[in-house]
Amino acid sequence: MKWVSLAAWITALIGGTISFFASAVTVTDSQGEFTLETVPSRIVALEFSFVDALAAVDVSPVGIADDNDPSRILPAVRKKLAAWQSVGTRSQPSLEVIASLKPDLIIADVDRHSAVYRDLTKIAPTLLLPSRRETYQDNLRSAAIIGKVIGKAQQMATRLKQHDQLMQHYAQQLTSLRGQSVQFGVARENGFYAHASDSYAGGVIAALGLASPAMLKHENASRQISLEQLLALNPDYLIVGDYTANTIVDQWKKQPLWQVLNAVRNQHVVSVDGNMWARCRGILAAEYMAADLVNLVQLP
Numbered sequence: 001m002k003w004v005s006l007a008a009w010i011t012a013l014i015g016g017t018i019s020f021f022a023s024a025v026t027v028t029d030s031q032g033e034f035t036l037e038t039v040p041s042r043i044v045a046l047e048f049s050f051v052d053a054l055a056a057v058d059v060s061p062v063g064i065a066d067d068n069d070p071s072r073i074l075p076a077v078r079k080k081l082a083a084w085q086s087v088g089t090r091s092q093p094s095l096e097v098i099a100s101l102k103p104d105l106i107i108a109d110v111d112r113h114s115a116v117y118r119d120l121t122k123i124a125p126t127l128l129l130p131s132r133r134e135t136y137q138d139n140l141r142s143a144a145i146i147g148k149v150i151g152k153a154q155q156m157a158t159r160l161k162q163h164d165q166l167m168q169h170y171a172q173q174l175t176s177l178r179g180q181s182v183q184f185g186v187a188r189e190n191g192f193y194a195h196a197s198d199s200y201a202g203g204v205i206a207a208l209g210l211a212s213p214a215m216l217k218h219e220n221a222s223r224q225i226s227l228e229q230l231l232a233l234n235p236d237y238l239i240v241g242d243y244t245a246n247t248i249v250d251q252w253k254k255q256p257l258w259q260v261l262n263a264v265r266n267q268h269v270v271s272v273d274g275n276m277w278a279r280c281r282g283i284l285a286a287e288y289m290a291a292d293l294v295n296l297v298q299l300p
Contacts, residue, residue, distance in 0.1 A: 040105035052282025136203025241274030
C-alpha cells in the first residue's frame with residue numbers, strides 16, 4: 001500500500017513537473033530575455049496600451065495606472081474589464097499600492113518605468129515593453145508578446161488577424177483620400193503638437209492607406225510646431241485632438257494664415273477626442289481611431 005502511494009506521489013510529481021514546464025514561457029522584452037514560469041492571474045498594467053492588449057483577449061488586470069481617472073481608458077476597453085485598483089499615474093505609479101495587490105506579473109513601459117524597473121521586479125516579475133513612444137507596429141508586436149506571456153498566444157494571434165481585417169475594411173472606406181496628406185496633432189492651451197508618420201497615430205493613418213506630410217519624417221513621435229510650420233506642412237486633412245476646451249487652435253483661427261491652409265479652405269479640419277487619439281494606444285484604440293475617422297471625414 002505504501003508502495004502504491006509512493007508511486008502515485010511520484011506520478012503526480014512528474015505530472016506536475018511536466019505541467020510546470022509546459023506553462024513556462026520565455027520572450028524577449030526591452031530588458032532582454034524574460035521568463036515567466038506560470039500563467040499569471042494577478043496582473044498590474046502601467047500603461048493604457050497594455051490594458052488594451054489584455055482587454056483584447058478578455059483578461060482583466062487587478063491594478064491599472066489610470067492617472068486616477070478611469071475615463072481616460074478607452075470606453076470599449078473599460079467595457080471588457082472587471083473592477084480594478086488604481087495604482088496612480090502612469091508617470092509615477094505607487095509602488096506601495098502595486099505591492100499591496102500581490103501581483104504575479106507587472107507590465108511596465110520602458111520609457112516611463114526604466115528608472116523603477118528594479119523596484120518593480122522586487123514586487124513581481126516585470127515585463128518591460130515600449131508604450132509611450134511606440135509605433136503602431138511596435139504596439140502590435142507588444143500585444144503578441146503579452147498574449148504569449150499570459151497564456152493567450154493563440155487567442156491574441158486570432159485577435160490580431162481580426163484587427164488586420166477590420167483595419168483593411170476601414171481603409172477601403174477611405175480610398176477616396178488616397179494621395180492626400182493627413183496630419184494629426186494634439187492641441188493644448190499653449191501649443192500644437194504634430195504627430196509624425198513614425199508616431200503611433202501616424203502609423204494608424206498609414207495602416208489605413210493614408211499618408212502624413214513627409215516633412216515630419218524621422219522626427220520625434222510628436223513635436224510642437226507653430227502655425228507657420230503647420231502651413232509649411234499644409235496637409236489636405238487636419239485632424240485636431242483637443243486636450244482642453246480652449247486651445248491654441250482657437251487662437252490660430254483668428255489669424256489670416258489659418259485661412260490659407262488647404263485643410264481649412266476645403267473644410268477638411270476634423271476635431272477628435274485628444275485623449276482617445278493620443279493617450280490610448282492598442283488594438284481596440286486603433287479600431288476606434290479608424291472608425292472615428294471614417295465617421296468624421298466628409299468624403300467627396
